[in-house]
Amino acid sequence: MLYDITIDGRNYRLDLNRADGRWSCRLDGSDFEVDAILTRPDVLSLRIGNLAYEVKSERVANDLRLWVGSTGFDVEVRDPRSLRGRTRAGDDHGPRKITAPMPGRVVRLLVHTGDEVELGHGVAVVEAMKMQNEIKSPKKGTIQKILASEGAAVNAGDVLAIVE
Amino acid sequence: MFEKILIANRGEIAVRVLRACHEMGIAAVVVYSDVDRAALHVREADEAYPIGAGAASESYLNIGKIIDVAKRSGADAIHPGYGFLSENAKFAQACADAGVKFVGPTAAAMEAMGSKTRARQAMEKAGVPFVPGTSRGVESFEEAEQVAARVGYPVMLKAAAGGGGKGMRLVDAPEQLKSSLEAARSEAERSFGDSEVYVEKAIVNPRHIEMQVLADEHGNTVYLGERECSLQRRHQKVLEEAPSPVVNADMRRRMGEVAVRVAQAANYTNAGTVEFLVDQEKNFYFLEMNTRLQVEHPVTELITGLDLVHLQIRIATGEKLPFRQDGVSIRGNAIECRIYAEDPDNNYFPSPGKITLLQEPSGPGIRIDSGMYEGWTVPIDYDPLLAKLIGYGSDRDQAIARLTRALDECFVGGIKTNISLFRRILRDADFHAAKLDTGFLDRMLKRIKEKPADPRAAEAAAIAAGLFAALGSTEQGARNGAGSGLRAAEKADSNWKSASRREALR
Numbered sequence: 001m002l003y004d005i006t007i008d009g010r011n012y013r014l015d016l017n018r019a020d021g022r023w024s025c026r027l028d029g030s031d032f033e034v035d036a037i038l039t040r041p042d043v044l045s046l047r048i049g050n051l052a053y054e055v056k057s058e059r060v061a062n063d064l065r066l067w068v069g070s071t072g073f074d075v076e077v078r079d080p081r082s083l084r085g086r087t088r089a090g091d092d093h094g095p096r097k098i099t100a101p102m103p104g105r106v107v108r109l110l111v112h113t114g115d116e117v118e119l120g121h122g123v124a125v126v127e128a129m130k131m132q133n134e135i136k137s138p139k140k141g142t143i144q145k146i147l148a149s150e151g152a153a154v155n156a157g158d159v160l161a162i163v164e
Numbered sequence: 165m166f167e168k169i170l171i172a173n174r175g176e177i178a179v180r181v182l183r184a185c186h187e188m189g190i191a192a193v194v195v196y197s198d199v200d201r202a203a204l205h206v207r208e209a210d211e212a213y214p215i216g217a218g219a220a221s222e223s224y225l226n227i228g229k230i231i232d233v234a235k236r237s238g239a240d241a242i243h244p245g246y247g248f249l250s251e252n253a254k255f256a257q258a259c260a261d262a263g264v265k266f267v268g269p270t271a272a273a274m275e276a277m278g279s280k281t282r283a284r285q286a287m288e289k290a291g292v293p294f295v296p297g298t299s300r301g302v303e304s305f306e307e308a309e310q311v312a313a314r315v316g317y318p319v320m321l322k323a324a325a326g327g328g329g330k331g332m333r334l335v336d337a338p339e340q341l342k343s344s345l346e347a348a349r350s351e352a353e354r355s356f357g358d359s360e361v362y363v364e365k366a367i368v369n370p371r372h373i374e375m376q377v378l379a380d381e382h383g384n385t386v387y388l389g390e391r392e393c394s395l396q397r398r399h400q401k402v403l404e405e406a407p408s409p410v411v412n413a414d415m416r417r418r419m420g421e422v423a424v425r426v427a428q429a430a431n432y433t434n435a436g437t438v439e440f441l442v443d444q445e446k447n448f449y450f451l452e453m454n455t456r457l458q459v460e461h462p463v464t465e466l467i468t469g470l471d472l473v474h475l476q477i478r479i480a481t482g483e484k485l486p487f488r489q490d491g492v493s494i495r496g497n498a499i500e501c502r503i504y505a506e507d508p509d510n511n512y513f514p515s516p517g518k519i520t521l522l523q524e525p526s527g528p529g530i531r532i533d534s535g536m537y538e539g540w541t542v543p544i545d546y547d548p549l550l551a552k553l554i555g556y557g558s559d560r561d562q563a564i565a566r567l568t569r570a571l572d573e574c575f576v577g578g579i580k581t582n583i584s585l586f587r588r589i590l591r592d593a594d595f596h597a598a599k600l601d602t603g604f605l606d607r608m609l610k611r612i613k614e615k616p617a618d619p620r621a622a623e624a625a626a627i628a629a630g631l632f633a634a635l636g637s638t639e640q641g642a643r644n645g646a647g648s649g650l651r652a653a654e655k656a657d658s659n660w661k662s663a664s665r666r667e668a669l670r
Contacts, residue, residue, distance in 0.1 A: 003630045012626040016634050025627060032623075036631045042521050042577065044628050044635075051620070055628035056521060058577040066625045066632075070572050070587065071618065073625040077633050101507075102515050102580075104544055128544040129505075129514035156517050 006076040013080075061099060061157020095164040096138050100154040104128030109150055115143045117163060124148055124160050137163050165481055166190050166240040169267070171205070172230050172255075173245030176535035176551055177459070178205035181243045184473035193237045195230060197223035199543040204535050211237055218545040224248045227255050234264045241265040241480055243473075247547065250456040253278060267480040268434045269455050276430040277453040281324040281362055283430075287450055290429040292422055295441060295449040297364030308345055308363050312338065315365040321345060323352035324360035329399025331355055334366055367449070369601040371442040372396065373408050374454075375423035376464045378475060379433045380485045387420030388468050389494045391460055393439075394600040395589065397512070402582075402605060403589060404460035405499040406467050409560065409598035410446060419448055420489075426453055435461075435476050459502065459552070462533060466498035466556045497563040498556045501571070505548040507580035516542040521577030525570035529556040529563065542579060550581065560598070564590055588613070 003014045015026040025034040035047040042057040056067040064075045100106075108125040111117060122134040123143070141163045148160040170193040171181045178194060182205060185192040194209040199218035206212045213236070215229040216222040223229070225248055234242055242259050244250035244267070253274040259266035268274075277283045284299040296315040301324050302308040312319045312335065321344055323331025331352030333344040345361065353359040371394045379385040392408035393401045411419070423438035430453070437458050439451040461472050470492075479485070506512045522538035534551035536542070542550065553574065555567030568590045574583055589595050592608055 001630070001634050003633060005626045005629045007622050007625050007629070010622070012623075014626055014630040016627075016630045018634070023631075025630075027623060027626060032627065034627060034631070036628075036635070038635055043523075044631060046624060046628055046631065048624060048627065051624075053621075053624045053628070055624065055632075056523075056575055056577060057628075057632055058520065060517070060578060064629075066628055067575065067577075068621040068624045068628070070575075070584075071621050073622060075625060075629045077629050101510070102513070102544075103517055128516055129546065129548050131514050133510070133513045 002080055004078040004080045006078075007073050009074075095144060095162050096141075097159045098123050098135060098137060098161045098163060100126055100135065100148075100156060100158045100160055101133070102126070102128055103153070103155045104133070106148045106150055106152050106154055106160070107132060109146060109148065110134075111143045111146070111161065113143055113146055117141060117143060123163075126154065126160075135160060139163060166265070166477065168193055168211075168237065168239045168241075169477070170195070170230070170234045170237060170239035170242045170264075171209075171245065172224065172242050173248055173250075174200055174203060174205055174224060174535070174546065175549060176533050177245040177247075177457075178203075179208060179535050180533050181245060181473055182208055184471065184477065187471075188474060188477060190477070193233065193239050195223070195233055197545070199545055202540060204537055204540070213237065218543065220248065220546070227252075227258050230255075231258050231262050231264070234259075234262060239264060241267050241477070243267040243476070244456065246456050246459055251278065251454070265480050267476050268457075269430075269432050269436065273430045273432045274455045277432075277455050279324050280322065280326065280452055281360065283452060284450075286429055287426055290425050292426055292429075292450045293448065295364045295367060295451075298362045301360035301362050302345075305342055305345060309338070309341060311363045312341060315363070318366040318368065320364045320366040321348040321361050322364060323348065323356060323358070324362055325356035325358040326352060331361065332399065367441050367443045369444070369603045370394075371408070371410065371601050372401075372439065372451075373411065373419070373442050373448065374437045374439040374458075375419050376458075376461070376472075377423050377427045377432070377436050377438060378472070378479070378485065379427050379436070380479050381433050381482055382484050384485045384488070385424045385427050385432070386485060386487070386489045386492060387423050388464050388470065388472075388492055390416060390419060391437075391458075391463055392600060393460065394602050395605055396602050397605050397609075401460065401502065403499065403501055403586065404463055405497065405560075405563075406463040407494055407497065409600070410442070415446060415448075422448075422450070426450065434479050435472055459549070460500050462531060462552060462554045463498040463500050466531065466554065467494045467496055468492060469495070496556055496558050497560040498554055499560075499563050499567050500552050500554045501567065501583075501586040502549055503551045503553055503574075503576070503586075504582045505542045505550050505579050506582050508582050508585050509580075512582065514544075514548045515580035516544045516548070517579040518542075519576060519578050521575065523573065523575040525553065525573035527566075527570070527573075529566040530554070530570045531556070536576075550576070553586075561596075564596065 001016045005012045017024045023034040025032045044055045046053045058065045066075045104126040107127045110122045117137045119140045121137045124135045144164040145162045168191040171178050182192040191210040193211040195215045196206045213233045249255040253271040256266045257271040281300045318336045321333040333348040335344045348361045349359040376388040391406045393404045395403040426438050437454040440448040442448045505515045507515045518541045531554040536550045555563045557563030
């Protein structure tokens with residue numbers, strides 16, 4: 001099994017196979033002796049050589065985060081043989097979704113369809129627990145579509161607008 | 165003894181009080197808003213009554229609805245917890261009028277302490293030390309100017325009805341006074357409906373130390389030692405410890421005696437806290453009295469061996485304090501971390517949502533007072549306090565070590581929390597050296613976050629990412645998942661499939 005994996009923006013190529021009850025693992029050309037069990041959903045007890053790690057998996061909206069002990073990493077996993085690979089991290093081409101990072105209420109929209117925005121330009125204000133948070137554009141571009149409306153309740157990961 | 169107590173609160177404190185009720189053989193009645201049906205306090209209660217919409221004004225702040233539940237359920241007493249109605253004299257009076265005992269001080273004692281300026285006037289008579297300044301609101305800019313000149317800059321402007329840093333302004337120089345006074349007044353008016361503002365000398369980098377008191381209804385008042393609450397962000401406490409590293413036995417006795425005088429001057433009963441500002445020469449000045457159980461009460465419980473909620477309830481039944489001042493001794497050190505649903509990487513913005521994975525720490529010297537559970541969705545409507553993690557040790561270093569270890573065991577997945585902030589604080593050299601003041605956190609947060617780039621951890625993450633995918637996505641992987649991992653792997657399988665289905669639908 002071949003995976004292209006991005007950890008905090010750095011790419012790794014992982015080749016993982018299982019034979020005779022053992023994993024064989026090759027990461028970026030180096031071989032690792034690996035032993036792993038899922039102790040419960042989202043929690044992996046991992047041994048690399050004799051070093052032991054507990055790795056927790058957290059998925060919020062469409063973002064995957066893995067925690068090695070108490071250090072968190074942003075993770076993307078792609079199958080290089082798949083035609084439908086995810087867009088690469090940091091890819092600035094094509095439309096990007098602007099999503100609500102937490103559940104709350106949209107109190108204000110700061111842009112209109114067709115507006116030109118810079119990277120970091122405020123797009124909407126979402127309020128939760130009596131605090132307001134400005135949601136910013138992830139890239140420079142044009143607001144293609146606005147899907148949120150003022151006063152609406154949103155969940156984490158809901159698309160507020162699309163910037164192209 | 166009471167047979168049934170209504171808990172007029174939610175979250176971890178409702179659970180805390182509920183536990184005390186059950187320990188004492190008292191039935192616990194809870195109230196909940198529409199968004200709290202699945203909250204832990206409802207799950208653990210003996211009786212639970214819906215009281216309306218999520219907005220606090222429709223539910224937890226609605227005196228009429230809560231008194232109505234007290235009558236319908238036949239509760240003997242109401243415990244208000246902290247926040248919400250806990251310091252509302254009208255509520256205490258409404259309880260008294262309804263013949264339900266309010267577990268806390270009388271409405272009159274609360275009123276005496278509720279306004280900072282009125283409290284100050286009463287306390288000045290009792291010989292309590294104050295930060296130099298006015299004991300009543302300033303009438304005019306000219307008066308503020310005269311007071312500021314008399315006590316010397318920098319000065320602090322404070323709302324008489326204030327709390328939580330609202331209506332507060334630090335003024336470094338005379339030319340800033342006018343605009344600051346206007347800003348403080350309008351903020352006080354907006355926040356509390358009362359624009360009264362007073363002027364005090366600003367104590368630069370003070371410590372914030374508070375004294376726990378307990379008074380029965382027979383005239384006995386004791387102090388239970390201090391809590392160091394200097395670690396604050398935007399005037400909100402973040403981490404508290406007891407005892408304070410700077411308070412020795414003599415200073416504790418002097419502060420404690422002042423705190424007892426404060427309580428007695430207001431005919432105070434039940435649990436209360438007298439807050440002091442302490443300057444760099446260890447002079448202490450009365451700040452205010454909090455007429456309720458505090459969030460950080462567990463650190464006092466751990467070092468005194470007393471249960472404050474049990475004692476609150478016993479006092480409210482009319483019992484005498486079961487010990488005298490010389491029966492109170494403190495032993496060891498305790499530190500509390502307030503775990504909030506907030507994002508340290510996004511300016512501590514609240515982060516409600518569903519808790520997908522929860523690993524709570526345990527082991528020697530660890531206590532966790534929590535209102536959360538795995539699978540619960542933290543509502544967007546309330547204060548984001550999830551739990552308090554408290555470490556105890558025979559000395560401060562051991563308490564820090566245990567708490568550091570417990571924080572590493574602690575994991576809350578699905579939402580953001582401030583746990584990483586506590587890891588930083590507890591590893592900070594100044595914190596270890598107990599160089600604490602109210603500016604500590606701002607200074608620490610300004611320093612660049614040293615992110616130990618551990619290439620091995622990143623490699624482990626990469627390998628684990630592949631393993632999660634492989635164990636979840638292939639029959640073979642699931643079958644080969646060893647031992648108890650087997651069923652978990654199957655579950656992860658379906659999780660992974662649904663995740664990949666979501667991906668495919670994008």
